[in-house]
Amino acid sequence: MGGLVVSENLRDVDAWLFDLGNVVIGINFEHALHHWARAADRDVGDLRQRFHFDEAYERHERGQIEAAQYFESLRSLLGLDLADEDLAAGWNAIYTGLIPEVVALLPAMARSRQLYAFTNTNVTHHRAWSAMYARQLQPFEHIFLSCSLGLRKPEAAAFEAIARQTGVPLDRMLFFDDTEENVLGARAAGMPAVWVHSPQDVIDAVVPYIGDEG
Incomplete structure (x- = not known):
């Protein structure tokens, strides 16, 4: 349309x-995936296949759960063992500029x-x-x-x-x-x-x- x-x-x-x-503001979620892959020594392709905007993601955006709860869900979704600080750093790497x-x-x-x-x-x-x-x-x-x-x-x-x-x-x-x-x-x-x-x-x-x- x-x-x-x-x-x-x-x-x-x-x-x-x-x-x-x-x-x-430009955004690119690939930047988050690459950050997490480097931090966890994982294949970015595997993380890309696992990542999606799930119910926890939407609840986080509605303010229904705190960041710590979402990051726990994200660890499970991606099969990662990263601290909240590492997840947040990748999360905030998505911005590509104005x-x-x-x-x-x-x-x-x-x-x-x-x-x-x-x-x-x-x-x-x-x-x-x-x-x-x-x-x-x-x-x-x-x-x-x-x-x-x-x-x-x-x-x-x-x-x-x-x-x-x-x-x-x-x-x-x-x-x-x-x-x-x-x-x-x-x-x-x-x-x-x-x-x-x-x-x-x-x-x-x-x-x-x-x-x-x-």
Whole structure:
């Protein structure tokens, strides 16, 4: 399905809502796998086959379990005998840097309309990226965290909670995400959404609102 599907009247929104991972901040879970493989003297291919986003991962992102509990589950999943500190170091190695074309648009977007972000994350990751990219994330009026909300994308209840907290109706908030499942969830909840495959998708969606200001 196409990436740019918003409202017929492009200016008929009052707020922007951004995913962070691979929309604003680059992430690559291969970096975590390689870190753990080196630390445990294991074959990265074996870890790659074992790793997946399981129920414990989702509970961790909802704030339902602490990092220590998730890392215990991760040790079992991967068959690793690494300390929490080693697991956390690999966990936080996933960040590959900012996506400059999108970051450059954020100040103008914030001047144009309310600017928010919503990320599926956990406390360990939040501590890492919020410190690494604090200055560049300043244009966001608020960043909603799944681990604080107790809700994850693509759950309709998550988008509804953000609409209540911001006071912006779902159909007047434009959502950007790189994951099809999250985009479909937002649209099903009544929110116009852009499926981001590259920074150009964000640029194409945003320029009609802010012109050349970005």
